[in-house]
Amino acid sequence: MSEAMEAEFDTVAQWTAQVAADLGPEFHIPAACRGSGSPAALDWLIDQMRLAPGQVLLDCGAGVGGPAAYAAMSRSVLPVLVEPELGACRAARTLFDYPVIQAAGGALPLADERFDAAWALGVLCTTADQQTLLDELRRTVRPDGRIGLLAFVAHRDVPPNQLEDNNFPTPSRLVELVKDAALEVEHWLCTVDLPAIPPEWTEREEAVTEALADRHGDTRAWQLAERQSKRIARLLEDGTLTGELLVLRRG
Ligand SMILES: C[S@@+](CC[C@H](N)C(=O)[O-])C[C@H]1O[C@@H](n2cnc3c(N)ncnc32)[C@H](O)[C@@H]1O
Numbered sequence: 001m002s003e004a005m006e007a008e009f010d011t012v013a014q015w016t017a018q019v020a021a022d023l024g025p026e027f028h029i030p031a032a033c034r035g036s037g038s039p040a041a042l043d044w045l046i047d048q049m050r051l052a053p054g055q056v057l058l059d060c061g062a063g064v065g066g067p068a069a070y071a072a073m074s075r076s077v078l079p080v081l082v083e084p085e086l087g088a089c090r091a092a093r094t095l096f097d098y099p100v101i102q103a104a105g106g107a108l109p110l111a112d113e114r115f116d117a118a119w120a121l122g123v124l125c126t127t128a129d130q131q132t133l134l135d136e137l138r139r140t141v142r143p144d145g146r147i148g149l150l151a152f153v154a155h156r157d158v159p160p161n162q163l164e165d166n167n168f169p170t171p172s173r174l175v176e177l178v179k180d181a182a183l184e185v186e187h188w189l190c191t192v193d194l195p196a197i198p199p200e201w202t203e204r205e206e207a208v209t210e211a212l213a214d215r216h217g218d219t220r221a222w223q224l225a226e227r228q229s230k231r232i233a234r235l236l237e238d239g240t241l242t243g244e245l246l247v248l249r250r251g
């Protein structure tokens with residue numbers, strides 16, 4: 001993993017949990033979703049994956065655990081978090097009380113068909129191991145369970161020296177990856193078609209970002225992580241990248 005990704009997914013993840021813990025419980029989920037999950041995207045996935053109370057949900061590449069906590073809050077699922085970065089694992093344990101396993105999505109230390117459902121949000125483009133990650137999600141979810149993805153895809157080449165550590169698939173490559181994992185697309189939505197994010201959510205997220213900048217703004221880790229997320233935001237704005245939500249099931 002590059003220094004920028006390490007900064008974002010490890011160091012800043014831990015700082016984020018500390019800031020959220022200091023600001024109070026209403027900040028925990030928005031802070032821990034700074035990785036990629038928005039309430040509108042999560043609501044759509046929760047509905048389309050038909051998540052139901054008591055179901056066990058694998059959150060693969062869970063980051064600080066915000067999306068899993070959101071699903072537990074809104075649909076009473078029982079999340080299990082898998083995350084390779086120690087700092088993010090610690091951050092998730094600071095804010096939430098779910099099992100957290102430190103592992104990579106391409107080699108899950110988990111039994112076959114153990115989960116009712118799984119999702120990987122904003123994870124695919126951060127790893128070269130995309131096929132094995134999808135294969136592992138398929139293996140660990142029960143045969144009629146759903147798999148949710150938030151995938152950032154590239155519609156043209158990402159300019160050089162921008163985000164060379166990321167692996168953004170093209171839309172057709174994403175379709176191929178899904179097919180090669182013996183999965184089928186059940187639902188697909190581009191995130192631009194989602195409803196707006198509630199203002200109170202945005203305000204809380206911004207308060208967390210301000211507190212992080214106040215405390216850590218002069219550090220290299222914060223500057224690298226900020227540069228990374230600003231570059232992605234710019235590429236989303238100019239249409240080079242789009243965020244795609246997919247619900248998959250076994251073919
Ligand atoms: C953009 S963040 C998204 C975090 C979280 N899913 C969210 O939506 O808030 C990507 C996460 O994927 C994790 N990651 C990177 N490579 C991975 C892999 N091979 N398997 C599982 N997770 C991975 C990173 O450590 C990071 O926490």
